Amino acid sequence: MDLIPVPRTAVPDPQGRRYAFGPEPLLDAGPGAEGVARWLRRELGAAAGWALPPAAAGARGDVRLRVDPAAAPDGAGPEAYRLEIGPDGVELSGADAAGLFWAAQTLRQLLGPDAYRRAPLRPGRTWDLPYARIADAPRFGWRGLLLDVARHFMPKDGVLRYIDLLAAHKLNVLHLHLTDDQGWRVEIRRHPNLTETGSWRARSRWGHRASPLWNETPHGGFYSQDDLREIVAYAAERHVRIVPEIDIPGHSQAAIAAYPWLGNADVVDTAALGVWDDWGVSENVLAPTEEVLRFYEGVFEELLELFPPEVSPFVHVGGDECPKAQWRASATAQARIRELGVDGEDGLQSWFVRHFDRWLADRGRRLIGWDEILEGGLADGAAVSSWRGYAGGITAAEAGHDVVMCPEQQVYLDHRQADGPDEPVPIGYVRSLEDVYRFEPVPPRLSPEAAAHVLGAQANVWTEVMEHQGRVDYQVFPRLAAFAEVVWSRLPEPESRDWAGFEARERAHRARLDALGVDYRPPGGPLPWQRRPGVRGRPVEGAPPIV
Numbered sequence: 001m002d003l004i005p006v007p008r009t010a011v012p013d014p015q016g017r018r019y020a021f022g023p024e025p026l027l028d029a030g031p032g033a034e035g036v037a038r039w040l041r042r043e044l045g046a047a048a049g050w051a052l053p054p055a056a057a058g059a060r061g062d063v064r065l066r067v068d069p070a071a072a073p074d075g076a077g078p079e080a081y082r083l084e085i086g087p088d089g090v091e092l093s094g095a096d097a098a099g100l101f102w103a104a105q106t107l108r109q110l111l112g113p114d115a116y117r118r119a120p121l122r123p124g125r126t127w128d129l130p131y132a133r134i135a136d137a138p139r140f141g142w143r144g145l146l147l148d149v150a151r152h153f154m155p156k157d158g159v160l161r162y163i164d165l166l167a168a169h170k171l172n173v174l175h176l177h178l179t180d181d182q183g184w185r186v187e188i189r190r191h192p193n194l195t196e197t198g199s200w201r202a203r204s205r206w207g208h209r210a211s212p213l214w215n216e217t218p219h220g221g222f223y224s225q226d227d228l229r230e231i232v233a234y235a236a237e238r239h240v241r242i243v244p245e246i247d248i249p250g251h252s253q254a255a256i257a258a259y260p261w262l263g264n265a266d267v268v269d270t271a272a273l274g275v276w277d278d279w280g281v282s283e284n285v286l287a288p289t290e291e292v293l294r295f296y297e298g299v300f301e302e303l304l305e306l307f308p309p310e311v312s313p314f315v316h317v318g319g320d321e322c323p324k325a326q327w328r329a330s331a332t333a334q335a336r337i338r339e340l341g342v343d344g345e346d347g348l349q350s351w352f353v354r355h356f357d358r359w360l361a362d363r364g365r366r367l368i369g370w371d372e373i374l375e376g377g378l379a380d381g382a383a384v385s386s387w388r389g390y391a392g393g394i395t396a397a398e399a400g401h402d403v404v405m406c407p408e409q410q411v412y413l414d415h416r417q418a419d420g421p422d423e424p425v426p427i428g429y430v431r432s433l434e435d436v437y438r439f440e441p442v443p444p445r446l447s448p449e450a451a452a453h454v455l456g457a458q459a460n461v462w463t464e465v466m467e468h469q470g471r472v473d474y475q476v477f478p479r480l481a482a483f484a485e486v487v488w489s490r491l492p493e494p495e496s497r498d499w500a501g502f503e504a505r506e507r508a509h510r511a512r513l514d515a516l517g518v519d520y521r522p523p524g525g526p527l528p529w530q531r532r533p534g535v536r537g538r539p540v541e542g543a544p545p546i547v
Contacts, residue, residue: 001132002508003109004481005170005488008073013131019085020128021062027052028061035237036065036092036100044108048127049120062089063107071095076137079172079239083107083134090129098239099137102170106134109512116168116515140441142404142456143487144173144243145480147472150180150254151279152463153199153221154472160234161469165516167238169484174235175243175316175458178223181253181276181284185222186244188302191259191295195222198258201275207425207465209279211536215467220275228306236311243368244307246299247318249286249352256284262292264326264333279464281321288327288336288348293355300356304363314383315360319353320370350376357382368404371396383455389547390443397450405441406458409544411483413475414462416539422526424474425465426537429544437482437502438494459483465537470519474530477520481509 001010029037040063041052055061071093072080080095081103092107094100108115110129114122145166147154154162159176166174178185184198200220206213223231235242253276256263263270264287276282286292303315324345327333337344342351349372357367357379368383371392378384383402386393393403408415408428415428441457459480466472482502491497513520521530 001110001130002505003106004502004505004509005485006502006505007106007134007136008076008490009133009135011133015131017087017131018128019087019089019131020126023124025050025052025062025089026055026059027063027065028055028059029065030067032067032097033065033094033100035097036094036104039101039237040065040104044111044115046119047115047117048111049123060088064089064091065100065104066091066093067095067097067100068093069095071099073135073137078141080135080137081106082136083132085110085129085132087131095137098172101167101239102136102138105168105170106136108168113511113515116512138170138488139490140454140456140487142173142458143171143484144175144404144406144456144458145171145476146175146177146406146458146460146462148177148180148461148463149185150177150183152204152467153183153185153219154463154469155221156223156227156231158469159223159231163231163235163238163240165480165518166240168512168516169481170488171480171484172239173241173243173456173458175245175460177245177247177462179246179254180251181282182279183220183222183275184254184258186228186246186303186306187222187224188299189225190298190302193258194255194299196258198254198275201254201277203277204467205278205464207532207535208427208538209464210538213535214277225302225306232307232311241314242307242312243314243316244303244312245316245318246296246303247320248296248356249288249349250281250320250322251318252286253282253284256286259295262286262295264330266332267326267329281323283323283325285322285326286352287330288333288352293352296356297359300359304365309364312365314366314368316385317353317356317367317369317373319349319373320387321372322349324349346375354379374399374401385458387460389545391547393454394443394446394450397446397453400453402453402455404455404458406460407547408460409547410439411436411457411459412462413459413479414465416537417475417479417521418525419539420525422531423537424471424526424530424532425535426539427465428538429540429542431479431544433479433482433506434499434503436479437486437499438497439483439486440494441487457483457487465535470530473519474521474526477513477518478506478510481506 071082072095079098081099082093092103184194199222204215206215260270327345384396415431416423416426
């Protein structure tokens with residue numbers, strides 16, 4: 001059936017029979033299925049030319065939608081579904097509304113690549129489906145992708161497109177990295193300079209930070225509050241949660257350029273700073289003052305209003321890669337260390353994170369941050385994004401904290417896909433499609449109790465060398481299809497996985513990506529327009545360490 005992710009069970013009809021739809025199929029949507037019915041009418045309606053009118057009372061629809069907790073396979077929980085195709089048509093049953101939506105994604109895959117088009121390719125054609133029984137449920141509840149929209153801004157329509165691409169692969173978390181040294185991307189009305197000044201930089205390094213090349217075109221953009229409300233509503237309709245990230249106390253030069261008093265003005269001339277035009281980690285970090293805390297409390301107050309808890313239960317605060325040189329030199333920072341009684345500059349970083357840990361918890365949200373936040377201790381409800389390897393996630397899980405595994409050595413999709421000379425701006429270790437398919441989110445040395453704290457995993461896409469959507473597509477696909485199978489399906493141990501079987505299904509899946517207009521990396525390497533000859537990257541040789 002060429003399904004990605006592979007379902008838990010899929011039983012085809014031994015006689016190879018098929019159900020043929022008539023020219024005007026009827027849709028029967030039960031209670032709780034209204035959202036999926038709207039989605040089917042919009043997406044399949046466009047591709048097949050169907051109106052999918054409701055079946056009359058007492059009549060059997062060609063497509064039947066049901067929300068039924070009994071739809072979950074044995075041992076499965078939320079997001080489970082069943083799909084049955086037979087002589088009476090198609091019945092989709094979800095244990096909840098999300099499960100029903102994933103069943104609709106499977107239906108679309110079974111209909112073939114033409115079901116991903118925006119208009120009928122062959123008006124009047126007969127659509128049909130193979131008889132089959134499918135029962136399915138996800139392995140993990142957190143199946144995510146991080147999009148870095150701070151280094152290179154992705155316009156709103158691009159974000160909406162990526163939500164659709166996540167949903168097509170049964171991924172359910174979009175982590176938006178909204179702020180960094182190189183740009184601030186969210187409108188905060190009480191602090192308008194964050195976008196008036198902080199969302200634009202004068203130029204950008206072209207390639208890795210060791211490259212001598214520059215793109216002198218100013219770069220920037222931001223999402224208005226209504227843009228973000230639209231993104232959140234669009235994601236909610238597709239059962240995708242959004243994790244907004246505001247990075248503190250490092251990765252903050254864009255904010256300091258907008259409001260110089262946020263920085264360590266007793267050490268550097270913060271008024272002379274602009275939004276950073278280079279890559280890497282800026283030395284300019286937030287000052288450890290009460291005024292800075294109040295400023296960011298205002299930021300988070302507006303953020304929480306834009307990202308309601310049912311879509312964004314977690315809020316990411318970064319907490320990583322905070323250089324300490326300015327704090328060591330700052331009389332204000334040193335006085336703060338003595339006043340708080342914390343353990344030096346590392347203690348100041350922990351103080352920042354713990355403040356917002358409590359602040360968010362008081363408002364019914366859960367803080368999540370990069371694994372450096374472990375170093376100062378965390379409140380019970382805080383969670384950890386384990387990016388430097390597995391070690392931070394292991395430490396956090398053994399201490400009873402929830403963890404999202406996203407080790408850079410395994411699932412950073414900005415890392416290059418092959419060792420050839422034509423790979424555009426090659427960064428990091430080679431992470432091939434097969435490498436990603438063999439990624440295992442739960443390290444074998446975790447105790448069973450700790451393993452229960454692994455919420456799932458996330459692939460991260462940092463965009464320093466991805467200047468537009470096509471470059472993001474190239475780095476993300478088709479590897480995201482392999483990642484989706486890893487976090488959805490219950491696969492055997494990495495060395496025992498059926499790579500040949502996945503490779504064959506991925507070959508068929510490329511036709512769906514073609515229909516969706518995804519500029520993926522071809523198996524034979526980049527096409528001429530996907531290359532970046534002469535633009536320096538930073539490849540790392542050898543196999544990545546397991547740390």
